[in-house]
Amino acid sequence: MSARIIDGKDFASKLRARVAAEVARVVAASGRKPGLAVVLVGEDPASSVYVRSKGKATLAAGMESFEHRLSADVAEDELIALVDRLNADPAVDGILVQLPLPRHIDERRVITRIDPDKDVDGFHPVNAGRLATGLPGFVPCTPLGCLMLLKDVHPNLSGLDAVVIGRSNIVGKPMGQLLLAESCTVTMTHSRTRDLFAHVARADIVVAAVGIPGFVKADWIKPGASVIDVGINRTDAGLVGDVDPTVADVAGAITPVPGGVGPMTIAVLMRNTLVSAARREGVSLDDAL
């Protein structure tokens, strides 16, 4: 048996088209374009690539892109001052500070400084708390993109057994909250989990976000399970996921790397920025976003 390959690239481009159509409505109603500010500290090549593709996607959606590049040795207080200006700027609906930040900067201080209602990354603790308690807020882009792909395979997730591998604040924890809100039975696993394979073997849904190339093996997977690979690992063999390629012989559906979750992350960032602008302008949006 061979798994259905979940085409995240195609799904993302359709989502971006829906976002662009709704952006046009918000512009017509409010007289201004939604704006996304992206802050990049230092010049890590991978981060530069992401920031450039975010900027291109923002313009393609009909929104305004504000890019702020700061040198790697910028003082923490200078970055904080920039965040304060972006918080106060009415043209800015979304603020993204590219992570990781240089070691001399306290990431938590920067993230908690962002206005939660402009936090389109969903990293602020207020948004984490909103997600955990079922209040409206911003959900981190990668796990929300994963959920959209999963709902394409399983329109009703209720009662399914889901195993999340990885407990980061950016992917694993919010992924678990989203699946719980969809009434999955959620098992959170991590580096200290005993007999990980025994948990994975029960799962209808597996989300792998560990950052280890090919970590999840085919003989762990229940035949027919849906597998979401969040890994983006740069190896000599190119970009590889956290899931071994042979898992595709056992799973019912699987996301590829590249072309799976990665493109969804950027599309959801566009969606979150649109949602922010619509809220701030009092414009209601199509539910299908």
Ligand SMILES: Nc1nc(=O)c2c([nH]1)NC[C@@H]1CN(c3ccc(C(=O)N[C@@H](CCC(=O)O)C(=O)O)cc3)C=[N+]21
């Ligand atoms: N504040 C913040 N928010 C982020 O959302 C954020 C961040 N910091 N720091 C870095 C990570 C990484 N990230 C990706 C986005 C798109 C792809 C993506 O489109 N990947 C393509 C391949 C791209 C390639 O070839 O490198 C794919 O998987 O098909 C990957 C990774 C967002 N991040």
